[in-house]
Amino acid sequence: MNTPERLHPLQYACYHARSRAGEQFIPDHAIGLVISGSFVVNDGLETQVFREGELYFCRRNHLSKYDKRPPENGEFRSVAVFFTEEMLRRYSLELGYQPAGHSNAGTFTRLPSPSVLGNYMASLRAYEGLLSQPGTSELLALKQKEALLLLLQAAPELKNVLFDFSDPGKIDLEAFMNKHYQFNVELKRFAYLTGRSLSTFKRDFEKIFHQTPGRWLLHKRLEEAHYMIREQHRSASDVYLDVGFEDLSHFSFAFKKQFGVAPSVAAD
Structure with missing residues (x-):
C-alpha cells in the first residue's frame, strides 16, 4: 500500500458512509480530533475508539487499521495536524528540545479533550477552505507549530516520542x-x-x-x-x-x- 503524499500539515476528512480506507503504515506523527462520528483504530495489539469531540495522538512508524464511522443520518468529520520528521528536526534545533530517553507510548494516545489543545483543534475547522488556495504555506506552518507547542504543554511526556529520530531497532x-x-x-x-x-x-x-x-x-x-x-x-x-x-x-x-x-x- 503506497503512502499518499502530504500536501499540507492540516488534513480534513468527511465521509457520508462507513470507510475502512486508511493508511496502514503511519509515516508521520499526528494529532487528530473527531468532529462527528467515531474513529476506530487497531494496531494489531488493541482496538481503540475515539468518538465525537475526542482527541488523540498518533505515533509514526507503526501499523494501524482505520475505520471511520459516520453517525446515524450524518457524516464522519475529522481534522488532523501532521508533523513530519523534517519539521520536527527543525523545531528541535530552534526550541532546543531533545528526547530524554526512549518512550514506550503506544501507537495511539488518548489526549485530554476538554483542553486548550482540544479547543485549538476545533478552531482549525475554519481553515479548511484555505488548503486549496495559493500562498497559505506560511500560515499553515504557523498553525502546525502552534499545535506542536500546545501538544507539548498538554502531554509533555510525548517529547521523547516526537523528537526521537532513530529508526526502529531490531526486534523479535x-x-x-x-x-x-x-x-x-x-x-x-x-x-x-x-x-x-x-x-x-x-x-x-x-x-x-x-x-x-x-x-x-x-x-x-x-x-x-x-x-x-x-x-x-x-x-x-x-x-x-x-x-x-x-x-x-x-x-x-x-x-x-x-x-x-x-x-x-x-x-x-
Whole structure:
C-alpha cells in the first residue's frame, strides 16, 4: 500500500458512509480530533475508539487499521495536524528540545479533550477552505507549530516520542509478524519496522518460518479468513480487508485454491 503524499500539515476528512480506507503504515506523527462520528483504530495489539469531540495522538512508524464511522443520518468529520520528521528536526534545533530517553507510548494516545489543545483543534475547522488556495504555506506552518507547542504543554511526556529520530531497532521478528500479518503493507515496510534491511528480513524470516514471507502471509491470512467465515459466520466481503487483501475477487480465488471451496460454501 503506497503512502499518499502530504500536501499540507492540516488534513480534513468527511465521509457520508462507513470507510475502512486508511493508511496502514503511519509515516508521520499526528494529532487528530473527531468532529462527528467515531474513529476506530487497531494496531494489531488493541482496538481503540475515539468518538465525537475526542482527541488523540498518533505515533509514526507503526501499523494501524482505520475505520471511520459516520453517525446515524450524518457524516464522519475529522481534522488532523501532521508533523513530519523534517519539521520536527527543525523545531528541535530552534526550541532546543531533545528526547530524554526512549518512550514506550503506544501507537495511539488518548489526549485530554476538554483542553486548550482540544479547543485549538476545533478552531482549525475554519481553515479548511484555505488548503486549496495559493500562498497559505506560511500560515499553515504557523498553525502546525502552534499545535506542536500546545501538544507539548498538554502531554509533555510525548517529547521523547516526537523528537526521537532513530529508526526502529531490531526486534523479535516472529512475534511481530504473528501480531501484524493482517496488515496489507509491502515487505519492505515489515523489514523496516522490524529493524532489518529487506534482504536480512527475508533471510531471517525463512530461518524462522521455513517458507518465504509471501507464501506464509497468504496462508496465514487465508486461515484467519476461513475461521472468520466458518466460525464467526462473517461474509467474504466483510473479512477480506480485515485479513490483508485489497481485492475481493483475488481473495475469493485464493481462498478457493487453498480450501477447495468458495468462501460462500465454506460458510455453510
